[in-house]
Amino acid sequence: MDKEAESAEQKESTERPKWDNKVQYLLTCIGFAVGLGNVWRFPYLCQIYGGGAFLIPYLIALVLEGLPLLHMELAIGQRLRMGSVGVWNSISPYLGGLGVASLVVSFLVGLFYNMILAWVLWYFFHSFQSPLPWRDCPLNLNHTGYVTECEKTSSVNYFWYRETLNITPDIQTSGSLQWWLVLCLASAWCLVYICFIRGIETIGKATYVTATFPYLVLTIFLVRALTLSGAADGLIYLFTPNWETLKNPQVWLDAATQIFFSLSLAFGGLIAFSSYNPQKNDCERDAVIVGCVNSFTSIYASIPIFAILGFKANEDYNDCRNWNILTLTNAFNIGDENITLENYDDWFHYLNTTNPSVVESLDLKTCNLQTFLDQSASGTGLAFIVFTEAVIKMPGSQVWAVLFFIMLFSLGLSSMFGNLEGVLTPLLDLHMVPLWIPKEIFTGLMCLTSFAVALIFTMGSGNYWLEIFNSYVGSVPLLIIAFFEIISVVYIYGINRFNDDIEWMTGRRPNLYWQVTWRFISPFMLFVVFVAYVVISAKQRPTYNAWNPDYVHFPLAEVLHYPEWVFAICVLLCTLPVISIPLVAGYKFSGFLKKYIMNRHNQNPYANELTNDVEL
């Protein structure tokens, strides 16, 4: 078995591209795993689930679910040296659908992920202005005041919802293509294309920058953020453990889903990356490195994020109190600067006892630091609304804005590489690319097609559609695919055969921890997470938050139900990727049945040659 595998390896090494060195491979995998979610999803989860206490379910999920699945994907790709479709086809022809499912999911996720990067680019382009454009509301037509929509919310919200997205009041109103977003999307795809142009040859070189640059920026932000006033409040708020939350099952579910999506499993990208490795490579160590670095990055990123959010909460709190001080000063004609933040309470007490009616008529705000700290946000809300508002108040805003958006872009770009490789490698392995098309042209066609389809996200209702794609494509299908992956490897390929392969590749047999998690714990956890996910989503009719300036309670978001046709599309997006699993299995089985029936009819041994054609 050794000799034939080695000769096969030699034959393939002349044809199959490979990584220049181990560092490239590791950086690419780390870059794929570390993405936008590490920066804007994990800190939010930490905050709402009792700070430091959330680390416990998170690390347990990493050890019991994340690392085993990661190890399995890297090992299977490295051993079988093919992309996702080829790998599952090799294990069993009935499982070919699994690879197709990964391919479809990777393609769909790549569509909307790059739209987010287009938004990041838009903000990056605007960060070179002084003052930053989201600092001030624009003036209305006769220059007497500010635009009403902007006055009711804030300049930051207005810049995001009106000047960037130009969002429509609901998902049925499509609006038109916003030309500025089309330009940004085109530049995002061009940037992706130039890194992806020759597959892993160019990706490997690009990841030297895209995978390491975010860490540099995070460190710079860490140093800057810790010197801001109010940073300590934010950090204490983030990390103070609230052990009560561990009793809530939702916390454990969210920890399991977070680790699963954070490691970018089931996309087929990791299988593709490891398939370019030499077979004699320690995939166990690679898996542990990638998994731990991913979790470490999440924790490391939450420190500057929360220091800056604490600073912002402090600024808002001081603004609130200063507004109160000014109101009191003006109403009672006290000398300015006589009431300060320090003696405010004494003054207030004095004025309230002497003139309670006047004080009451002033409608002073209740300023509570906790309320400002509680204003949490995740996802695009964190990056484009909360963070941009914090950046305005920091001295040297342009520098921090530029650094932040470059960091977000490189985080997303390295994840895009994995998505696109998850599409490219299977197509190349299946020889679906005609040989006369050079790789550069094919990757260009891929980028062009994706750009054309992603234009739906540049419409007025694009943000609503992106949320749908994010919730329905990037969640349940992945869980299903991962579950089938681990069942296939453990029970169809055979765990003993898998153990032998790993022993041949790394030189040692996987220990008890891997055996137990692969056979029982990880499939069980995946199943539980999947069932819980479906149950929770099916509980109520799905709704979405719409930005409607004519809404009665504007600036609060209007909560609307999805119309029927949109809901049908949601269900389609959920099922389309995974439908290929039973379809391909059924198709292959029907071919097998035909052959079996024909064999039974023709006892002639020469008849086998005729029936071979039927199999296709």
Place this chain on the structure above:
Amino acid sequence: MLEKVSFLLLSFTLAEQLCKPGDPDGYKVRLSIKTALGENAYVWNDNEMFLFRATLAFAMTKQFDGQQFEVSDIIVCNQTARVSFWFVVTYPHNKTLVDKQVVERAVRKSRNRINSAFLLSDTTLEFIGIPPTLATPVNPSTPTWLIVFGVVMGAVCAGIIVVLVVSLVQRKRKKNETNEDTQVKTVENGAARDGVYYMSFSEDESSVTQM
């Protein structure tokens, strides 16, 4: 002497009667000197008040080209420690009050000069009821973001073209090399075949007895 004193008293009380807080033709002014200047704040006293009245007389005179307003035409009352006070403006010849809108126009026209006289700004020297004209945002002819976009896209497109050209050149070079290899091989094969042919021919010749 008595007449002068009584005249002054009369004008003083008249002035006081003209200026009332909440007067429909008057404006409240509010200064925040310490907020604006911090340590360099000056103390508000009668001299500063005189400067204010003089500045406002200047503004009114500027508005009405013909009429010359005097400091005495600006009447101030209800000064507080804030520092805030009310003022009204009277015409120089008859002591009738100038309309609110006229005063507003005059103040708006010379707002910058009034602010500069006191080293303050629109937010620290407030005329309650006269909103400051909001500064028109600077709009460059090409939006800045398009310039950055142009730079980035230009660099990326140049990079793409370079990579494509390089790979095209590499491909052509490889094709030429493989063409040369096959040509050499065919020549070699041809020579070998010829050699064999000749050898066999020569062998054949030698085997046949010469006539």
